[in-house]
Amino acid sequence: MPSWFMFAAGNAPLISMGSLDIVIIAIYFVVVLGIGIYLKKYVSTGEDFFMAGRKMTAWIAGLSFISANLSSLETMGWSAMAYQYGMLGAHAYLIGAIPAILFLAIVMMPFYYICKTHSVPGYLKLRYGTSSSALAGISFAILTVLVSGASMFAVAKILHLLLGWNMNVSIWVASLTVAVYVTLGGLISAVFNEVLQYFLIWFGSLLIPILGLIDAGGWNGMLERIRHNVPVIHPSVGNANFTSLWRNLGSFDTNPMGIDWFGMVFGLGLAVSFGYWCTDFLQVQRVIVAKDLRAAQNGTIIGAVLKMLVPIIVTIPGLLGLAVLLNTDGSPLVLVPENDPRANITHHTFNDVLPLLMGKYLGPGLLGLGVTAMIAGFMSGMAGNVSAFATVWTYDVYRTLFNRNASDSHYLKMGRWCSLLGVLMSIGTAYALFYFSNILEFLQVLIFFFIVPLFGVVIVGMLWKKATPTGAFVGFLTAILVSMSMWDYVHTFPEGYRPKPRAVLAPGAVVRVEKTPGGGEAISRVIVEKGTVQTTNIPIHDDGKPAGTGARVTVERETTLPPRVEQQGTSAVFGLLAPDVVLAGSNQPDKFGVEGVPVVLLPGVKVEAVEVEQTFNPAEFNPAHTKYIARSEKAKPMAVNMYSAFWTLVVCVSVLIGVSLFTEPKPESELHNLVMGLTPLPDDGPVPWYKHPHVWATVVGVVLVAINVIFW
Amino acid sequence: MHDEHQIPIWFFIGGLLLLYGVLITGAGLFALAVPPPEESRVALYYLHSDIWWGAFMAIVGLFYCTRYYPFRDAR
Numbered sequence: 001m002p003s004w005f006m007f008a009a010g011n012a013p014l015i016s017m018g019s020l021d022i023v024i025i026a027i028y029f030v031v032v033l034g035i036g037i038y039l040k041k042y043v044s045t046g047e048d049f050f051m052a053g054r055k056m057t058a059w060i061a062g063l064s065f066i067s068a069n070l071s072s073l074e075t076m077g078w079s080a081m082a083y084q085y086g087m088l089g090a091h092a093y094l095i096g097a098i099p100a101i102l103f104l105a106i107v108m109m110p111f112y113y114i115c116k117t118h119s120v121p122g123y124l125k126l127r128y129g130t131s132s133s134a135l136a137g138i139s140f141a142i143l144t145v146l147v148s149g150a151s152m153f154a155v156a157k158i159l160h161l162l163l164g165w166n167m168n169v170s171i172w173v174a175s176l177t178v179a180v181y182v183t184l185g186g187l188i189s190a191v192f193n194e195v196l197q198y199f200l201i202w203f204g205s206l207l208i209p210i211l212g213l214i215d216a217g218g219w220n221g222m223l224e225r226i227r228h229n230v231p232v233i234h235p236s237v238g239n240a241n242f243t244s245l246w247r248n249l250g251s252f253d254t255n256p257m258g259i260d261w262f263g264m265v266f267g268l269g270l271a272v273s274f275g276y277w278c279t280d281f282l283q284v285q286r287v288i289v290a291k292d293l294r295a296a297q298n299g300t301i302i303g304a305v306l307k308m309l310v311p312i313i314v315t316i317p318g319l320l321g322l323a324v325l326l327n328t329d330g331s332p333l334v335l336v337p338e339n340d341p342r343a344n345i346t347h348h349t350f351n352d353v354l355p356l357l358m359g360k361y362l363g364p365g366l367l368g369l370g371v372t373a374m375i376a377g378f379m380s381g382m383a384g385n386v387s388a389f390a391t392v393w394t395y396d397v398y399r400t401l402f403n404r405n406a407s408d409s410h411y412l413k414m415g416r417w418c419s420l421l422g423v424l425m426s427i428g429t430a431y432a433l434f435y436f437s438n439i440l441e442f443l444q445v446l447i448f449f450f451i452v453p454l455f456g457v458v459i460v461g462m463l464w465k466k467a468t469p470t471g472a473f474v475g476f477l478t479a480i481l482v483s484m485s486m487w488d489y490v491h492t493f494p495e496g497y498r499p500k501p502r503a504v505l506a507p508g509a510v511v512r513v514e515k516t517p518g519g520g521e522a523i524s525r526v527i528v529e530k531g532t533v534q535t536t537n538i539p540i541h542d543d544g545k546p547a548g549t550g551a552r553v554t555v556e557r558e559t560t561l562p563p564r565v566e567q568q569g570t571s572a573v574f575g576l577l578a579p580d581v582v583l584a585g586s587n588q589p590d591k592f593g594v595e596g597v598p599v600v601l602l603p604g605v606k607v608e609a610v611e612v613e614q615t616f617n618p619a620e621f622n623p624a625h626t627k628y629i630a631r632s633e634k635a636k637p638m639a640v641n642m643y644s645a646f647w648t649l650v651v652c653v654s655v656l657i658g659v660s661l662f663t664e665p666k667p668e669s670e671l672h673n674l675v676m677g678l679t680p681l682p683d684d685g686p687v688p689w690y691k692h693p694h695v696w697a698t699v700v701g702v703v704l705v706a707i708n709v710i711f712w
Numbered sequence: 713m714h715d716e717h718q719i720p721i722w723f724f725i726g727g728l729l730l731l732y733g734v735l736i737t738g739a740g741l742f743a744l745a746v747p748p749p750e751e752s753r754v755a756l757y758y759l760h761s762d763i764w765w766g767a768f769m770a771i772v773g774l775f776y777c778t779r780y781y782p783f784r785d786a787r
Binding site (some may be wrong): 020023024027028031035038042060075113192194196199200207210213214215359360361362363364365369 | 718719720724725728729731732735739740743752754756757759761762765766769787
């Protein structure tokens, strides 16, 4: 039976804003610039600029810690994940975050805090020496800027698609604002804006789950609608359970992610999560600058509580997308992945789920607030990256390798210039992506190549005094290379990868559309009368001869493109996209997309046929290879990333320990305040029980278990 | 960042929330008095979420502004 879809996307912006919305956005820009200018007078030393004077309270540290992570790409991305993977998306905020954050607070924070390091690479320098530290510092500085630029490009693209804003204007206005307030106020300014952003994100986003749940008939109503809609929205995993956290993880094919409980616990819960939360300096910097150790620990635990709340504004909207987004005829609105050929032509993408809900429920003013929250998230994420770049470059690269004995004012000046340089390099990366957008996906995962091995090196160094500098360097480098090799392996197709067969009608093509009698809007056949058709991997026969790669032919007699095409031993459905065509007879402009129906080309129609076969595609996963990494051919990208992270950590720790057994460790006298057993905890004096980090860590742990049981 | 004379972050947050809350509530009351055409209304329009959500924001903002008002001692 032919499948069909209605038009959901087009060239018009997804959201149209009024003057009040613009005023709300403008007020935000004025406030953040004002804060940056105001804070400049409080930044007079390197400690002020890079470490916010080490004066932050637990609440500000905790809010900043979580806010640095809660960027607009994060909220939109994880809403999309929930739309794609169902409730499994919430694991990123539960087992994929909370145990690691509590571990950071209770186990690792004393080492970071007591050794008074400026950064995570700074800890490596004290623990192992210059080689590991320099590798970590240089890698981190470069990656931070690259990821910041990639985020900038992605957000500018999103603002263009959602609001119709010019990408150049988005990039420059946001970047220059960040440049001003970070260069002036350093980390203090970044932290101020992160805390501000946290409030904006909540006030701008919380109405969506509230109104969505009212619209869906409550929680149970939403779950019922999801069960009803999923077979239409996700037909390839239509039988999978989208509404459980653990019940569907018994095997690889009962959940939409194609993962099992082992991968979820040890891939996400251990490798990815501990790597990100315990050693990504952007995160750790927020809490190691607290006013004392207890504030640092309690701030981190406050961050864990705030993190557990985020699914309310991220996961629930993603689930609501499965339940309440409908076409005008009442059928579920189908969103597609970004790499789907229909994406942003005839269909909205998974990433649009949150903006679609914003447009559905938020009126004037509230819409501006929601968009402001997105922009704020983007800018504070960039500010966080830039301030982390300035700190690591100044202290861990410049001071360590080039200029050890300069004055504090010299390093302060260097930090300010680095902030500006970081913004400019981010802009450069963003513009590079205009021309090399296919590496965007690579950049997004690049950070995981680095932070998972970094966690392995740091944690072994903290817990085992016999870990040696040579072992750390070799383990670190080996794990980075193994991680990159695995990524390369799962995207390699020795037999050749052929994209799905499809045809696109060039603008202005004249078509006649036939519909099934009694089938509503269902298209049964498309007849192209005039114009040009661009085909990919569809054998075109004219006069009985197949057209080869790059062939341009004019059809001389009526030719029918069949609904399915034989490809590498399987029968692939052929899709037709018609983003801007004219209907024969009425001369009305139209747009549509259709799959699995015959397309008839009348004489005179021009055909541009290409055959595409690739041996490497960074956006596609080779199931024959993923089964060796993620233990299943059904593993989806997220499952592959989780298992890759797990193997990377295993390799890092194994190599580090193996090499350390045969090399010389540092003498114990050099490991005080750096390694367990050699680090006495400072006595902060008597404290009431309700201020003790262990008490609150236990409470948070119990709540985490309860949530997992309730939504089992 | 907690310098004796420094305006606390909470005051900035309160001020911004208060301003946004007043603007959004105002827009909601205006829409109540002059309803937009049917086709340009958002889903669940009849709940007038902008009025109560804006008012909630303004109250939270007002609380933070008064609680962390920085010029009290100087005055």
